Amino acid sequence: NAGVMQNPRHLVRRRGQEARLRCSPMKGHSHVYWYRQLPEEGLKFMVYLQKENIIDESGMPKERFSAEFPKEGPSILRIQQVVRGDSAAYFCASLSGTASYEQYFGPGTRLTVT
């Protein structure tokens, strides 16, 4: 059973460009969480999605950030018009269902904004 997959692993964008980060959860997992790890900091929750639904986006910046988890395909975290402060590691995690508790994390995407 493959683990949580994220791509790309490293992404470099110039200020003002768009960044798209992809996450494929573990097989059979229908819940996806995105977290951001800024340099020298812990992980901060961004958004929680189930298939075709955003359940909790309380950690998402109000502008430029969006997320989706379509019926088919990976979950996408999209950052429009990136700024230097968006440089961070972005991790997704998946959960099989609400009765499970431990989240399984992907390797992360390291975004660098130049």
Next chain:
Amino acid sequence: AQSVAQPEDQVNVAEGNPLTVKCTYSVSGNPYLFWYVQYPNRGLQFLLKYITGDNLVKGSYGFEAEFNKSQTSFHLKKPSALVSDSALYFCAVRAGGNKLVFGAGTILRVKS
């Protein structure tokens, strides 16, 4: 709001000695607590969790954690540290919708 605190930025221990990485929590209701480990340029790996039951929880790689309700603590322990245990350790608590609230992390350095 749920929160966890890891009071030590870094813990240094000699190989073969016991190690403890501290975590305290603040929750409303029953706490669901987790420990994760992060190696350089890698994602987080699940070590163990406390949901209910015995206060001593055993996890992966010989780690265990002791849940103490009166002290609101959930310290990570290992009887004999290995150099390969050197990594960044995160304590986390479950919040609404199963999202996790993480501590700032503790760097563990095990020296031979």
